[in-house]
Amino acid sequence: MIIFKNVSKIYNDDFHAVDTIDLHIKEGEFIALIGPSGSGKSTTMKMINRLIEATSGTILIHGQDIGDQDPVLLRRNIGYVIQHIGLLPHMTIGKNIALVPKLKKWDKARCDKRVDELLEMVGLPAKEYKNRFPAELSGGQQQRVGVIRALAGDPPIVLMDEPFSALDPISREQLQDELLNLQTKIRKTIVFVTHDIDEAIKLADRIGIMQDGKLIQFDTPEQILRHPVNEFVRTFFGADRMNQLESLPTIEEVMIRPISSFPKRGLAESLTKMRKYKIDSLLIIDKSETFLGVAGVGEIQKNFSNENMVLEDVMNKEVPTVRLSQQLDEAINLISENQVAFLPVLDESHKLKGLITRASLVDVMANQLRSNNNGVAPVGGEGS
């Protein structure tokens, strides 16, 4: 949909406002660009509608190089919402919204219909608001109009430059919710510049983090929170958000002592052991504790009549395992992906160190939640 290929913006004084950015934005995706001021996020966005021209590299929209297009026509097909709202104070709300449709030479009836439709969409009754002037509306209402004005010409792409940052916190929250709602209906490709991390996490499908003109990381909020690429991202996203993840217990804390056996042991003996510990599988190790496989109660039962068989013959060698050095969330993923009840924990030299089961996870998580609630309430949607 929108593709940046090696795009740079260099000013005369050799200042790299945007430094060789590669970016691939998919159709219908909500992208947030975030970074400290001067990081080039706004510049990056403004290059999409050529309010700022790239010094080098190409930007493609629908596979076409925007450098070859008339910037004026290009902009009429890209919605644009700015921080300072920018409604034309000498025109009514209706005329403000109809601006781009008029520029695109829609007929009057179609313009009127579109204006009414959009006003209703953000809960401003057309009859009441159409003929008012921007100054008669509250800040929140004005920016609602600003947003629908950007949608008026039905552009596939909408650019938003810190659209809610000048609003009071309550209106901001409301408009964010409305925008999310709206987006589920209209599915536009949205590029949203912000310096508010909570806003980015709340709204965006993917977040691009910028620093000194470079795109440091471009990923889903989830992945960025879990795997910040460097210290900058970590501190930028704030210790609080990261700590919630880091306070996830380690594998070592969660794992329990496994019930193991050796490959040459007989089946009857093994069944007795399993009954004693009330377990359905035995972990098989050799003398040096190297993990060999798992013998399940089903396999043992099936071959029980064969007195010559030992554990080695019935064990399953192809079981998912986890390293001690891995993160707990990876272990959880493994369990759910493979639909297994447990994961053997191995060290670097393949020695069996422990076992993670669904039950042991629940125990630890429950403790975790309890202690979190005693301290700070966990923020929804971020941790696990």
Next chain:
Amino acid sequence: MMFNNFLIMLQNRWPEIMIGTWEHIQLTLVALFIGNLIALPLGILLTRKRKLAEAVIGITSVFQTIPSLALLGFMIPFFGIGFGPAIVALSIYALLPILRNTYTGILGVNQAVVDAGTGMGMTSRQVLFMIEIPLALPIIMAGIRTATVMVIGVATLAALVGAGGLGDIIFRGIAMARQDLILAGAIPAALLSMIFDYILKRIEIAVQP
């Protein structure tokens, strides 16, 4: 008694006063027309070429500092005497207020609104005519108003370069030491100034966005 005399004089001189007033109005309107014709586009142009602005506005300010009588005097060696040179001098006088107000008026338009317009796909001409000029109009009008009042005042001096107008009557009155004659020129000039100012003020209010 004295008032009666004044009225009789007015009656006798009425055609003369009317001619003077008419010439005065002509001088003013033509000078303002030329002044606007130059200053409005120039002011707009300067907002697009801001590096030039300081120099150009500086030069017009220098003209403004030349005493009006001296400026009219300067015209004589170049353009001789009469209506033409007076118009040149008056137009130069009208330039600065219009130019400066047009320039600052347009620059003063909220940049966010201009950005929004450009970002929505307006051509720079559309931005100018749909956003910048409408929003700057009150300030531009104020400049035209200032210029008008100034030109009406300076136009009384145009009589000195043979351009006629109400100044003719005033200067004749001064030469003949006749106060009634001075007033016969001064009062219409003052009225003219007030009427023009009032009309333009109404226009200014009418164009308020």
